[in-house]
Amino acid sequence: MIEYATSIKYMLAGYAVILTVLALYILSLFNRWRNLKRDLQTLKEIQKKD
Amino acid sequence: MNRPQTTDHRPSSIVRRPSSGFLNAIGAIVWKDLAAELRSRELLSAMLVFALLVILIFNFALELDPLTRRVATPGILWATFAFAGTLGLNRSMAVEKDRGCLDGLLLAPVDRSAIYFGKTISNLAFMLIVEVVVLPVYSVLYNTNLFNPGLIVVILLGSVGYVAVGTLLSSMAVQTRTRDVLLPILLFPVVIPILIAAVKASSGFLQGLALTEVMPYINLLIVYDVIFTAVAYMVFDYVVEE
Amino acid sequence: MKPQPIVLKVLNVASVLLFLAALGMVFLYAPLEATMNYVQKIFYFHVANAWVGMLGFIAAAVAGVVYLIKHDQKWDIVELAAVEISLVFFIIAIVTGSIWARPSWGAYWTWEPRLTTAAILEMVYIAYLLLRQGLDDPDRRARFSAVYTLIGAISVPITFMSIRLFRTIHPVVIGTNSTASQGNFDMTSKMLATMFFALFTFSVIFVNLFWHRIRLGQLAQQVEQLKLEELQ
Numbered sequence: 001m002i003e004y005a006t007s008i009k010y011m012l013a014g015y016a017v018i019l020t021v022l023a024l025y026i027l028s029l030f031n032r033w034r035n036l037k038r039d040l041q042t043l044k045e046i047q048k049k050d
Numbered sequence: 051m052n053r054p055q056t057t058d059h060r061p062s063s064i065v066r067r068p069s070s071g072f073l074n075a076i077g078a079i080v081w082k083d084l085a086a087e088l089r090s091r092e093l094l095s096a097m098l099v100f101a102l103l104v105i106l107i108f109n110f111a112l113e114l115d116p117l118t119r120r121v122a123t124p125g126i127l128w129a130t131f132a133f134a135g136t137l138g139l140n141r142s143m144a145v146e147k148d149r150g151c152l153d154g155l156l157l158a159p160v161d162r163s164a165i166y167f168g169k170t171i172s173n174l175a176f177m178l179i180v181e182v183v184v185l186p187v188y189s190v191l192y193n194t195n196l197f198n199p200g201l202i203v204v205i206l207l208g209s210v211g212y213v214a215v216g217t218l219l220s221s222m223a224v225q226t227r228t229r230d231v232l233l234p235i236l237l238f239p240v241v242i243p244i245l246i247a248a249v250k251a252s253s254g255f256l257q258g259l260a261l262t263e264v265m266p267y268i269n270l271l272i273v274y275d276v277i278f279t280a281v282a283y284m285v286f287d288y289v290v291e292e
Numbered sequence: 293m294k295p296q297p298i299v300l301k302v303l304n305v306a307s308v309l310l311f312l313a314a315l316g317m318v319f320l321y322a323p324l325e326a327t328m329n330y331v332q333k334i335f336y337f338h339v340a341n342a343w344v345g346m347l348g349f350i351a352a353a354v355a356g357v358v359y360l361i362k363h364d365q366k367w368d369i370v371e372l373a374a375v376e377i378s379l380v381f382f383i384i385a386i387v388t389g390s391i392w393a394r395p396s397w398g399a400y401w402t403w404e405p406r407l408t409t410a411a412i413l414e415m416v417y418i419a420y421l422l423l424r425q426g427l428d429d430p431d432r433r434a435r436f437s438a439v440y441t442l443i444g445a446i447s448v449p450i451t452f453m454s455i456r457l458f459r460t461i462h463p464v465v466i467g468t469n470s471t472a473s474q475g476n477f478d479m480t481s482k483m484l485a486t487m488f489f490a491l492f493t494f495s496v497i498f499v500n501l502f503w504h505r506i507r508l509g510q511l512a513q514q515v516e517q518l519k520l521e522e523l524q
Contacts, residue, residue, distance in 0.1 A: 002395050007330040014334035014391045018341065018384055025380045029504055036511045043518040215443065222436045226426030235422055236440065239415040240447040243454040250458060266457055274450060281446060288360060288435045 075160035079168025083142070084175065093141050097180045101134040105188060119192055124252035127188065127196075128208070128245055131181060135212055136234045138176045139220040142169065147224045156290055166286040170217040170279075177209045200255035200264065207271040208248035211278055212241055218282040221289050247271045296507075303500040310493040314340075314486075322486040334392045336487050340494035342385035342410070347498050348378025349413065349445070356441030359434060368434035369509035371441055372424070377501055379417040381494075382410050405459055409452040416444040430516065 108126045146152045189196045223233040251267035325332035355371035390400040427433035
């Protein structure tokens with residue numbers, strides 16, 4: 001039998017990890033998408049100038 | 051530098067008799083590597099010195115008193131072989147790449163997998179030579195008897211699997227920008243089964259366990275060797291394709 | 293890059309809703325386990341994350357083999373997407389597993405076969421990403437990556453078997469609760485329902501993220517091609 005207080009602490013830590021890592025991953029997907037879009041835009045502008 | 055066809059005086063025969071051409075090509079590559087090594091000795095001397103240094107480091111890192119020794123010997127041996135092995139694999143492929151030999155070999159009218167088997171066999175030869183030197187030295191230094199036929203079988207099987215994967219991965223690693231550091235990172239996580247099985251089987255033989263207790267590990271090594279030699283043979287074309 | 297298709301948009305919404313529902317089920321519906329009580333609730337998402345990691349591992353292996361057969365760049369994109377998702381979800385599974393292990397058997401890390409294999413798989417994937425980083429030519433990068441994915445896909449199951457062999461012959465007592473660590477506690481039907489719901493939810497999330505990651509890969513490929521054209 002694990003003490004309730006300890007048990008809750010570890011449970012919260014576990015779910016915090018799950019939510020944080022998932023959020024960070026989704027954020028990184030967003031960021032990379034935005035950066036690529038910007039790159040694409042720049043490249044297209046350069047091509048137009050040529 | 052010897053061209054792979056030098057032993058074959060009639061290159062057209064390769065087309066007519068593919069199987070003997072294949073074996074000749076493998077033989078030529080092995081011969082080229084061994085002859086070059088016999089002249090320069092740079093690969094083997096580096097591997098040997100490195101292996102001895104690893105053993106020396108383990109001596110101080112682990113305080114190898116007789117009791118610890120019994121437990122630690124198989125692990126130390128295999129760690130040494132694995133480290134010295136990467137050094138050799140990296141060097142053997144880097145030389146090939148830098149001197150343009152790889153391109154030469156690729157232009158040669160032989161099956162690409164002959165290059166793979168040739169390099170694997172010569173890498174295996176280097177590794178076995180290092181092991182043949184390390185074993186008696188270790189025996190003398192630590193007053194442990196390592197002359198055990200079972201252990202020799204394990205070392206042979208383990209080295210075959212290690213080199214089979216290592217040759218494939220080193221021919222990939224030398225073509226990257228980070229080639230000096232990449233090989234161990236690519237190789238170690240995929241040869242863990244070999245290290246586990248080889249260490250366990252070695253310690254089983256050294257402690258004189260019954261054969262039935264060691265056999266699962268020997269079987270594992272055989273399975274690994276067969277699977278990875280076959281896979282590496284099948285995919286080597288993709289690694290050297292231009 | 294085309295805008296998100298309708299199905300993908302539906303998946304986005306479904307993923308969020310299912311995720312909230314799964315959280316609700318874990319905390320409100322599933323009963324408390326007798327000996328481990330609250331910390332056992334990690335189990336549902338821990339298993340679901342490991343499951344997604346497995347799906348990614350299988351998807352990567354399949355994509356790698358298909359690439360080697362077809363030589364089509366789009367399978368390289370799929371393979372990278374699968375590897376990345378598998379990497380992320382196995383990290384979550386490993387960390388939550390450790391957090392669960394600490395109060396249950398007194399140590400964050402035990403060299404348990406599944407845990408150890410997952411950690412080794414992470415090393416394979418990190419090596420995979422480093423290999424890709426060292427290669428500039430897209431074609432060569434795709435070929436080498438596919439070969440390495442294949443090697444990893446074969447070696448990791450063998451690693452698992454060898455670690456298990458290692459453990460059965462030399463058993464290590466990890467604690468009195470070691471059966472609980474395997475997820476072998478008595479599951480009530482409500483617990484089972486929660487677990488399967490979490491598995492379903494994370495499967496949907498897997499498909500959703502996988503799709504987004506593939507689209508990202510396609511965009512990256514487009515940009516890379518434009519850059520190469522610009523350089524010439």
